[in-house]
Amino acid sequence: xxxxxxxxxxxxxxxxxxxxxxxxxxxxxxxxxxxxxxxxxxxxxxxxxxxxxxxxxxxxxxxxxxxxxxxxxxxxxxxxxxxxxxxxxxxxxxxxxxxxxxxxxxxxxxxxxxxxxxxxxxxxxxxxxxxxxxxxxxxxxxxxxxxxxxxxxxxxxxxxxxxxxxxxxxxxxxxxxxxxxxxxxxxxxxxxxxxxxxxxxxxxxxxxxxxxxxxxxxxxxxxxxxxxxxxxxxxxxxxxxxxxxxxxxxxxxxxxxxxxxxxxxxxxxxxxx
Amino acid sequence: xxxxxxxxxxxxxxxxxxxxxxxxxxxxxxxxxxxxxxxxxxxxxxxxxxxxxxxxxxxxxxxxxxxxxxxxxxxxxxxxxxxxxxxxxxxxxxxxxxxxxxxxxxxxxxxxxxxxxxxxxxxxxxxxxxxxxxxxxxxxxxxxxxxxxxxxxxxxxxxxxxxxxxxxxxxxxxxxxxxxxxxxxxxxxxxxxxxxxxxxxxxxxxxxxxxxxxxxxxxxxxxxxxxxxxxxxxxxxxxxxxxxxxxxxxxxxxxxxxxxxxxxxxxxxxxxx
Amino acid sequence: xxxxxxxxxxxxxxxxxxxxxxxxxxxxxxxxxxxxxxxxxxxxxxxxxxxxxxxxxxxxxxxxxxxxxxxxxxxxxxxxxxxxxxxxxxxxxxxxxxxxxxxxxxxxxxxxxxxxxxxxxxxxxxxxxxxxxxxxxxxxxxxxxxxxxxxxxxxxxxxxxxxxxxxxxxxxxxxxxxxxxxxxxxxxxxxxxxxxxxxxxxxxxxxxxxxxxxxxxxxxxxxxxxxxxxxxxxxxxxxxxxxxxxxxxxxxxxxxxxxxxxxxxxxxxxxxx
Numbered sequence: 001x002x003x004x005x006x007x008x009x010x011x012x013x014x015x016x017x018x019x020x021x022x023x024x025x026x027x028x029x030x031x032x033x034x035x036x037x038x039x040x041x042x043x044x045x046x047x048x049x050x051x052x053x054x055x056x057x058x059x060x061x062x063x064x065x066x067x068x069x070x071x072x073x074x075x076x077x078x079x080x081x082x083x084x085x086x087x088x089x090x091x092x093x094x095x096x097x098x099x100x101x102x103x104x105x106x107x108x109x110x111x112x113x114x115x116x117x118x119x120x121x122x123x124x125x126x127x128x129x130x131x132x133x134x135x136x137x138x139x140x141x142x143x144x145x146x147x148x149x150x151x152x153x154x155x156x157x158x159x160x161x162x163x164x165x166x167x168x169x170x171x172x173x174x175x176x177x178x179x180x181x182x183x184x185x186x187x188x189x190x191x192x193x194x195x196x197x198x199x200x201x202x203x204x205x206x207x208x209x210x211x212x213x214x215x216x217x218x219x220x221x222x223x224x225x226x227x228x229x230x231x232x233x234x235x236x237x238x239x240x241x242x243x244x245x246x247x248x249x250x251x252x253x254x255x256x257x258x259x260x261x262x263x264x265x266x267x268x269x270x271x272x273x
Numbered sequence: 274x275x276x277x278x279x280x281x282x283x284x285x286x287x288x289x290x291x292x293x294x295x296x297x298x299x300x301x302x303x304x305x306x307x308x309x310x311x312x313x314x315x316x317x318x319x320x321x322x323x324x325x326x327x328x329x330x331x332x333x334x335x336x337x338x339x340x341x342x343x344x345x346x347x348x349x350x351x352x353x354x355x356x357x358x359x360x361x362x363x364x365x366x367x368x369x370x371x372x373x374x375x376x377x378x379x380x381x382x383x384x385x386x387x388x389x390x391x392x393x394x395x396x397x398x399x400x401x402x403x404x405x406x407x408x409x410x411x412x413x414x415x416x417x418x419x420x421x422x423x424x425x426x427x428x429x430x431x432x433x434x435x436x437x438x439x440x441x442x443x444x445x446x447x448x449x450x451x452x453x454x455x456x457x458x459x460x461x462x463x464x465x466x467x468x469x470x471x472x473x474x475x476x477x478x479x480x481x482x483x484x485x486x487x488x489x490x491x492x493x494x495x496x497x498x499x500x501x502x503x504x505x506x507x508x509x510x511x512x513x514x515x516x517x518x519x520x521x522x523x524x525x526x527x528x529x530x531x532x533x534x535x536x537x538x539x540x541x542x543x544x545x546x
Numbered sequence: 547x548x549x550x551x552x553x554x555x556x557x558x559x560x561x562x563x564x565x566x567x568x569x570x571x572x573x574x575x576x577x578x579x580x581x582x583x584x585x586x587x588x589x590x591x592x593x594x595x596x597x598x599x600x601x602x603x604x605x606x607x608x609x610x611x612x613x614x615x616x617x618x619x620x621x622x623x624x625x626x627x628x629x630x631x632x633x634x635x636x637x638x639x640x641x642x643x644x645x646x647x648x649x650x651x652x653x654x655x656x657x658x659x660x661x662x663x664x665x666x667x668x669x670x671x672x673x674x675x676x677x678x679x680x681x682x683x684x685x686x687x688x689x690x691x692x693x694x695x696x697x698x699x700x701x702x703x704x705x706x707x708x709x710x711x712x713x714x715x716x717x718x719x720x721x722x723x724x725x726x727x728x729x730x731x732x733x734x735x736x737x738x739x740x741x742x743x744x745x746x747x748x749x750x751x752x753x754x755x756x757x758x759x760x761x762x763x764x765x766x767x768x769x770x771x772x773x774x775x776x777x778x779x780x781x782x783x784x785x786x787x788x789x790x791x792x793x794x795x796x797x798x799x800x801x802x803x804x805x806x807x808x809x810x811x812x813x814x815x816x817x818x819x
Contacts, residue, residue, distance in 0.1 A: 294587070295568040295571060295587075296571050296572055296575055296587045297572060297575075299572060300572070336587075337587055337588065337589065337590075338590060339589065339590040339592075339614065340590065340591075340592065340614070341614065366586065366588075369586065369588075369596070369597060369600055370588070370592075370593035370596035370597055370600075371593070371596060372590060372592045372593035372596070373593065408561050408584055408585075408600065408601065409586050410584060467579045467580070467803070468576065469575035469576050469579060469585065470572070515780070515784055515797075515800060515801070515804055516800050516804075517580055517799060517801070517802070517803025518576055518799065518800070518803050519573075519580070519795070519796040519797075519798075519799035520796050520797075520800050522576070523796065
């Protein structure tokens with residue numbers, strides 16, 4: 001049950017080490033607190049392993065990667081592997097620069113990553129060596145639609161198997177697969193794309209979900225996607241005349257803060273393929 | 274028409290490369306999305322040129338410049354010049370430290386900058402080699418007022434000509450000039466100065482405006498100033514008892530998100546000198 | 547009177563140099579503006595001393611410290627000492643990594659720090675060489691309660707004397723002492739801990755308070771704690787159905803923005819021991 005995954009996060013307050021970008025970092029910290037987790041942000045090589053060691057899980061986000069923080073991603077990732085902590089990778093903008101593509105590929109090669117969450121363009125870049133990323137957003141030609149759903153599910157399953165990880169590919173329709181099973185999730189609103197960092201926020205929250213549910217990571221990853229989508233819907237319902245993306249950002253985090261297991265079960269719209 | 278400039282942004286969704294400070298970066302990203310643009314933040318030397326190449330315009334903001342990001346500003350700026358992409362410079366805090374003043378002056382020297390947006394103290398520092406900057410805010414002695422308006426307009430025109438760029442000097446009265454013509458704009462509210470980063474936000478948005486209106490950059494820059502000012506007025510009208518600068522920040526971005534060409538034309542208060 | 551401390555900030559608009567983390571930096575800037583101060587964020591070694599020189603006070607926060615910014619903390623701290631500017635240290639996460647603990651201890655050793663503000667786990671780490679920090683949050687075993695209040699007050703007084711600084715130890719009950727006198731403050735709400743950066747915000751604001759009240763730093767530090775706590779209470783009263791930690795963050799900063807001396811005196815709940 002998705003509900004159990006949510007409650008497990010609130011019960012265990014997983015401490016998550018985030019090496020993430022400075023654009024959306026504050027929202028990532030606040031959504032981690034909203035969902036019941038506890039965030040720590042630290043990207044210095046000198047402390048990466050120490051911080052990983054006191055945490056329960058690791059969230060690596062390459063959004064504003066640089067020569068100083070990239071080595072920290074590897075140090076923290078390897079330490080998390082040693083300790084058996086789950087690692088989530090958000091390959092922000094893979095395909096937009098060689099540095100991003102290569103860094104993401106190297107992380108996958110050198111670190112045992114439990115979940116990769118990205119948009120379809122980023123995932124295609126990692127799997128096929130090419131995607132049509134438009135900056136940090138997915139290219140419209142990569143969108144998962146009802147028309148290409150069957151092929152998309154097959155692609156995500158095959159890719160998850162090839163990468164030996166859970167893949168969470170988010171967009172209008174979200175696909176979450178461990179290579180065998182695929183959640184097809186239809187929550188959320190298109191306006192979420194007009195807020196910076198809803199993807200980063202989801203990654204942070206998902207790291208808490210898989211950390212709190214180590215024996216059930218596929219469902220936990222899917223649950224996090226549903227939480228974000230349901231929060232996007234709830235937050236939108238509360239929008240008032242004249243409000244826009246900045247207030248919507250607050251309302252989504254607020255909705256995560258207020259969500260309980262019942263509301264999640266009631267709001268989640270998904271099928272398993 | 275200002276209206277056409279706004280609609281052109283919404284129609285073309287210009288992708289803007291931002292090398293900007295970590296203080297206000299999230300608000301810059303959100304206002305870029307609010308106005309119809311698309312932001313990407315990237316400041317590593319290893320990817321600066323790659324990212325510039327996939328974008329349409331470049332926004333350089335020296336707010337928290339450092340030895341790692343300064344070279345990226347030059348790499349990105351020169352690449353943008355090669356590709357014919359517009360470059361906007363926001364010389365945050367020029368005059369507050371030698372590093373800021375010299376970096377801003379070097380960028381102007383080595384990069385062909387289409388627009389410089391700053392407060393009067395920053396602009397005086399660049400043009401006269403001295404200003405009376407108070408940290409990142411303009412000194413009150415530099416304010417454009419009705420009393421010194423004529424001289425201020427002449428100074429901005431002359432400076433724009435000398436620097437061979439469009440100058441957008443913002444404050445209680447905003448002046449935007451290409452050296453020949455000067456927009457004198459009287460939108461906005463003094464309370465906008467009690468929010469961190471309204472200047473940075475305007476610069477990000479202005480980069481989208483000039484990118485979407487390459488043949489009409491002066492008007493586009495003036496339109497962005499009017500959008501910000503009208504949003505400041507609209508956002509203020511919606512403030513409720515007990516709300517302050519943090520909520521006002523959200524309301525301004527929300528107002529940009531909601532603004533259409535009609536509202537802009539109706540709200541803009543300017544004359545051309 | 548706390549009231550006088552508040553009014554002194556609004557009257558003098560102290561300019562504060564912040565070397566702080568990128569997680570909560572925007573909120574720190576906005577709360578500094580809200581309380582009547584003026585923020586500048588700058589962490590490059592090349593300008594650290596220049597920026598300190600034009601400011602009135604310095605706020606050092608080690609939240610996302612790294613090899614580039616640590617030297618700036620020392621440069622700025624020593625320059626502030628030379629100029630007689632007050633220095634506040636927020637030892638975020640001391641105890642969570644050797645880097646944080648050692649950096650905080652070295653700053654205390656090499657820089658004359660007027661105020662240290664942290665949670666009890668961080669302070670114990672600095673004073674006793676060990677604490678039970680849980681990431682960036684205090685461990686529950688370190689909480690100040692009515693049961694251990696007497697011992698806690700003695701510990702904070704003794705520690706302040708040993709460190710030769712004012713200590714502001716915040717939590718459910720806040721203790722602020724210069725070694726002789728101790729303010730015991732009972733404002734605030736537990737939900738403030740579910741917002742990232744309320745501690746960082748308080749440190750930024752406290753730097754403005756001690757800068758504006760140089761002859762009265764103990765009371766100024768206590769006043770800042772009361773302002774934050776009263777704002778937390780006022781902000782909470784304005785929360786509406788469905789709102790959570792993201793909106794609460796805005797409401798707290800808004801409440802600081804709106805607070806005057808009367809409201810502070812009326813709302814502050816403290817005793818002096």
